[in-house]
Amino acid sequence: CQCVLLQSSPPEMLIQIFVHFDKENPEGIWTLVDYERTKHAIKTPKLNPGWHLLTVVSSTTESPAQKYNGTKFFLDEWCKRLPKVWILNDFYNLGNDLSRGGRKPFGLIADFRIYARCLSDDEVRKLSRAENTDKHPDQIARRLAELDAATVLVQRLDVPDCAAECLRALGSLATLSTQRAKIFHVCGRQLLRLMTSPQPMVQRQAKRLLNNLS
16 A cells, blocks of 8 residues: 655646555655656655654756755655656645545645755755754745734635635744744634634635644
């Protein structure tokens, strides 16, 4: 069997990253599928129970931060280099398998990010260790926090046409641990009401925000 982490858009729904389990590998083998549809099995160290950071960086020698021609697959600080291997730039489905009706969840995922540039090895290490979090490359969310975006966004939650997008923005803002208590303080009761909204999108974004706050 396999647990799918990342999958491309329909109609192909290419499974790009997954963990394969069988009798010989009961703990699972991570597998990455590149843009040529070639599978690359990755033998990783045994993981201890608890949360872990998975980072995939595809780059070329022209990248300022990551002068590597291929893909680096990180689990926490451990790294597997895959030269001349690149993943398809089509990230459609996360943490489930669309080909099985979305009924095979990967597991708990606390945070998922796509960066518009390549992270350096040092940045990945700091993310794994949660060092210097003020310098992490999530500057948009931090800028929103500096502008007191939570207070502004909450004022539009009563407007049906704005509620879903405001909840989406608050959910992203809640990825910053420093903002969670503030967000719950200014809209906690309202958030619980919105979870029973007649609008499905509002319900989904309200549940996402509550999950990020927990």
